[in-house]
Amino acid sequence: MKKHLLILFLLFFSVSCESSNQPRSCKENLYWKNLSEVQKMAVLDSSEIDKYAMSYYQGCFKPSDDSLTLNLLEELTNERASCHAKAFYFHLFNQICMKADGALSEMLGVYCQRIMLNSSVYVLGYFQRNKNVEQIYANLIGYELYFKEEGTSMIKYNYVDFKSILNKRIGGDKVYEKILSDFFHLINVALKNMD
Template sequence: MRFLIAYFFLFLSGNILSQNIGVINDKDGYTNIRKESTVNSNIIGVILEGQTFQYSPSENKNWYKLNFNHLEGFIHSSRVSDIKSLGKSYKFSDNQIDKNLPKYEQPTIDSNRNKKFTRQIDGKPITYFLNHTSIDIYSKMYYQGIYQISDSEITFNLLDSVTTDNIDTRKFYLFNFSNILQESDGALSEAIGSYCLNYLKKYPLEVNLLKTKLYQDNSYEKFISFSAFEIYFSENPYEELDNLFNDIMYNYSEYEQELLFIKKDIFTILKTELKNN
């Protein structure tokens, strides 16, 4: 019996020691994780400089298969440095995701979900935000593809972040918010409308940013639909819509024409829903 236990631990330790552990080697400070071993495959996540991951050879010799915090995909071999080859002098960056990581129940990650990644936001490289000390770790994890949204307090906090007063980080939160708009379904889709309205009330002039090419093509339409859906369930939807924009225009009277277009878009969807139901 003691022999079997000893053999088991030798076998286990041998497997652990034989695993390839790598870090990225990329001048941009991050590398994309692809769904398949080709540059034309969908990006499903990113790895930052200093973050470690397990990797192994794939059928395509130019690509490695990797496992990074429950996220499985492919990374180009030219972007990988093995830990063993770096020696003891290698120093990890402070941005390792698994460093002091809060505990949460990791859902199954769907690599087919409709999500967008970007090289920069508002003229700043994406690594600026992913290393920003004022941005919470779950927002970074969501962007990187290693946290999946659900009907949970963590996700609701991600949504609430878009109304931050910090103008330096708000564009990053809005980018995440636009991706969540695409992915929301079930119970989460029923809750997201209130966060859309909160953002509209606080930063009405920024809503049109969702029309720009930085965000997915239908981000603005999704935002308008969720907003209309939330108003639909009020006691008097048309009155609720009028009161909402009266309050907004009181503070932004010089932008009345621009805001009326947003109101009209919400009204159009609201009218259709009320007519059909």
């Protein structure tokens, strides 16, 4: 009987941790590609997943510069998602960033900054393995930061504040300091190219 209670407690505890909205409860390397097929199917079958996110995943929704896409981007970059849903949303967001051009790409820098600030270590860990995504984020954020200085961007933080917040979020971790330094270098290059 005690053994059954212990198993039930552990199962309840793991489910409680899984549904926690605290970013620290998620494993740093819990990315979509690291999930098993069973875990992916559980996420895809979850009522937690936004219908437009699912529609995009299934190839039935094409993001553009419209209100439905803005709603999708808001959902993909929120910090309320469970760990597995977060992995799915991050995967979708990165796909959108990689494929975007024109007016859509001009909207994404704000959301790149948002997701980086909401999940700094998570995103930087991904950059360590995915330099193409890192480059795209740097370009998109750099574009917005350039126009922030001109007073024509809605990005929340200017470059100085953005750097300060990210440095605080990584808390002196040497691995992330290196990744962040490389990322800031890429932003500097993007800003220089805007001149």
